Amino acid sequence: MHKPGIRMKYYITTAIAYTSKKPHIGNSYEIVLTDAIARFRRLQGYDVYFCTGTDEHGQKIEELAKAEGVTPKEHVDRVAGEIRAICDLLNTTYDRFIRTTDADHEAAVQSIFKRLYDKGDIYKGEYEGNYCVPCESFFTDAQLKDGKCPDCGRPVTRAKEEAYFFRLSKYQRQLEEYIESHPDFIYPEARKNEMLNNFIRPGLQDLCVSRTSFRWGIPVPFDDRHVIYVWIDALSNYITALGYRADGSSDLYKKYWPADVHIVGKDIVRFHTIYWPIMLMALGEPLPKKVYGHPWLLFGEDKMSKSKGNVIYADELVERFGTDAVRYYLLSEMPHASDGSISYAEMIDRFNSDLANTLGNLVNRTVAMTNQYFGGILPCRSEADDAVDLPFKRDIEAVLPAEAAAFDAFKIADALEAVIGGAKRSNKYIDETQPWALAKDPEKKARLSTVLYNLIEAIRIIAVELSPFMPETTDRILAQIGTDLKSYESIQRFGGLEPGFRVGEAQPLFVRINAPQLLKEIEAEMREKTRAAKCAAQIAGVAKIGVDDFAKVDLRVAGIMTAERVKGAKKLLKLTLDLGSETRTVVSGIAKQYKPEELIGRRVIMVSNLQPAVIGKIESQGMILAADAGEDDVRLIFADGIPLGSQVK
Numbered sequence: 185m186h187k188p189g190i191r192m193k194y195y196i197t198t199a200i201a202y203t204s205k206k207p208h209i210g211n212s213y214e215i216v217l218t219d220a221i222a223r224f225r226r227l228q229g230y231d232v233y234f235c236t237g238t239d240e241h242g243q244k245i246e247e248l249a250k251a252e253g254v255t256p257k258e259h260v261d262r263v264a265g266e267i268r269a270i271c272d273l274l275n276t277t278y279d280r281f282i283r284t285t286d287a288d289h290e291a292a293v294q295s296i297f298k299r300l301y302d303k304g305d306i307y308k309g310e311y312e313g314n315y316c317v318p319c320e321s322f323f324t325d326a327q328l329k330d331g332k333c334p335d336c337g338r339p340v341t342r343a344k345e346e347a348y349f350f351r352l353s354k355y356q357r358q359l360e361e362y363i364e365s366h367p368d369f370i371y372p373e374a375r376k377n378e379m380l381n382n383f384i385r386p387g388l389q390d391l392c393v394s395r396t397s398f399r400w401g402i403p404v405p406f407d408d409r410h411v412i413y414v415w416i417d418a419l420s421n422y423i424t425a426l427g428y429r430a431d432g433s434s435d436l437y438k439k440y441w442p443a444d445v446h447i448v449g450k451d452i453v454r455f456h457t458i459y460w461p462i463m464l465m466a467l468g469e470p471l472p473k474k475v476y477g478h479p480w481l482l483f484g485e486d487k488m489s490k491s492k493g494n495v496i497y498a499d500e501l502v503e504r505f506g507t508d509a510v511r512y513y514l515l516s517e518m519p520h521a522s523d524g525s526i527s528y529a530e531m532i533d534r535f536n537s538d539l540a541n542t543l544g545n546l547v548n549r550t551v552a553m554t555n556q557y558f559g560g561i562l563p564c565r566s567e568a569d570d571a572v573d574l575p576f577k578r579d580i581e582a583v584l585p586a587e588a589a590a591f592d593a594f595k596i597a598d599a600l601e602a603v604i605g606g607a608k609r610s611n612k613y614i615d616e617t618q619p620w621a622l623a624k625d626p627e628k629k630a631r632l633s634t635v636l637y638n639l640i641e642a643i644r645i646i647a648v649e650l651s652p653f654m655p656e657t658t659d660r661i662l663a664q665i666g667t668d669l670k671s672y673e674s675i676q677r678f679g680g681l682e683p684g685f686r687v688g689e690a691q692p693l694f695v696r697i698n699a700p701q702l703l704k705e706i707e708a709e710m711r712e713k714t715r716a717a718k719c720a721a722q723i724a725g726v727a728k729i730g731v732d733d734f735a736k737v738d739l740r741v742a743g744i745m746t747a748e749r750v751k752g753a754k755k756l757l758k759l760t761l762d763l764g765s766e767t768r769t770v771v772s773g774i775a776k777q778y779k780p781e782e783l784i785g786r787r788v789i790m791v792s793n794l795q796p797a798v799i800g801k802i803e804s805q806g807m808i809l810a811a812d813a814g815e816d817d818v819r820l821i822f823a824d825g826i827p828l829g830s831q832v833k
């Protein structure tokens with residue numbers, strides 16, 4: 185709860201993103217969500233510390249870097265740079281961007297590992313189990329799903345290695361009791377029950393927390409054949425970012441820990457509500473107050489994936505719609521408990537209806553009328569009509585409590601809807617008061633001024649309430665209405681804006697998008713992306729051949745002498761080809777794309793040493809080369825102007 189006058193601390197974090205590849209818009213959602221919460225708490229007067237960053241160690245990174253021919257550090261430097269650039273592009277206000285390769289983090293993780301070892305909570309043993317390389321996790325036979333990794337569904341390999349173990353089992357009762365006595369710890373409720381029933385109560389096994397099978401990790405400080413398991417390394421970031429060390433902590437840590445909330449995706453709630461609290465218990469440190477497991481953002485019905493060609497990146501969206509509109513859409517679409525989906529059609533629709541129409545028109549009309557009727561400065565003689573004005577003011581004042589309650593419950597889309605509701609209510613007030621009609625009557629000048637004042641004050645309040653979601657828009661609106669009054673106190677009650685302000689030029693905040701045209705463009709781009717993804721997968725899938733294999737194919741330039749349709753076969757053309765030294769009959773499936781008459785006289789490339797085959801009852805003595813350029817789109821490779829019979833190699 186917000187207590188005016190007392191500056192309370194608020195520590196908020198996101199999960200730290202893997203640096204395997206550039207993150208898609210689904211990954212970027214979390215940082216925007218967290219940023220909105222951080223900004224709202226700052227607006228309320230909290231002393232906020234907001235931490236995000238990147239998770240950079242592990243076998244997968246080591247392998248990716250090898251495949252790219254770079255060092256792991258070079259690889260993670262590039263991807264962490266891309267991730268940070270996206271956070272900046274989305275205008276997120278993190279206080280620290282922690283990288284697990286930062287020297288202070290690495291040293292602190294080693295101090296944590298040593299402390300747990302010295303305490304006897306980490307011990308050396310031997311691990312034998314099913315190992316999933318991409319997930320970097322061991323699984324027992326019982327945990328496998330159809331013999332495959334339960335997390336990613338890929339095959340596992342049998343592996344045995346000397347390893348250090350963390351005594352999770354020792355803390356099972358303590359964790360269970362903690363969760364039961366702190367009903368707010370895991371949020372939402374359904375996730376709490378899932379954790380208790382599916383994982384904790386059935387029994388916790390000790391966790392394997394070191395690896396010897398690869399090198400790209402933080403070395404175990406007293407046994408450097410081992411590197412520390414990535415989740416121990418990654419989870420520690422929440423305290424190492426504040427300067428925590430097992431051998432003496434910083435003021436920042438003392439000030440901000442425990443975290444008020446960790447914002448993480450639903451898939452990693454388990455790590456944050458089992459491994460992480462137990463690590464903290466073993467270290468004797470307080471537990472975070474809350475872990476919020478948010479749902480996922482999908483594109484249409486599908487998970488985004490590069491191979492499906494439906495990946496959307498934040499920078500592409502920002503380039504098209506602008507940072508604030510992207511933030512608006514992500515935050516307004518995201519449900520609180522179940523997965524959300526985004527689509528371009530919906531994004532454009534929301535842009536036009538909520539941003540251009542509801543919000544943009546409200547500001548534009550009000551500023552334009554203030555300029556037109558009063559030269560930009562309101563005389564502001566108060567002539568209220570209580571029957572119309574009081575309910576309006578009451579409704580505008582009700583927005584902030586609704587917004588705050590929704591933020592408290594992590595219902596961010598509801599918070600945003602409350603604010604847009606304020607803009608809708610203001611448009612309704614324009615309909616109720618009809619300022620253009622008042623302007624026609626010189627007797628009604630004072631009333632007109634009051635109406636416009638009320639509108640500008642409502643716009644100011646709404647603009648400030650919008651700042652956690654669309655900070656640039658807030659500043660643009662306040663500049664247009666000529667005020668910088670934006671404290672939390674000033675928006676709690678209607679009427680804080682002192683007369684005497686001068687409104688600026690009316691400028692459209694959001695220019696309406698021509699939806700059909702843009703959608704057509706986007707569809708063409710998406711088709712191209714899908715096609716490119718398909719080609720990439722095909723190329724990756726074909727086996728390499730030696731130059732001798734290729735030399736077995738004899739390719740020659742041939743001229744088309746005759747061309748005719750094959751009766752009863754819609755796709756086939758029968759061609760007579762001139763190789764210079766001889767002629768051949770070839771049947772080709774290109775009738776849908778080419779008319780016989782347009783081919784005569786053209787030169788193409790032919791496979792001359794193919795065994796003859798009967799196609800459409802005709803013996804085809806070779807094959808001509810064509811590209812498969814998409815669905816039903818076959819294009820011949822022409823070789824006009826090249827001498828007949830020339831070999832292609």
Ligand code: MSP
Nearest residue numbers: 199200201202210211239418419448449450480481
């Ligand atoms: N590195 C781990 C987290 C370690 S935290 C100590 C990780 N990284 S991740 O890059 O895979 O995911 C980062 C965050 O993005 C996670 O919270 C994850 O749930 C979230 N999301 C990944 N895909 C997402 C969507 N499609 N939609 C919303 N969030 C998604 O897990």
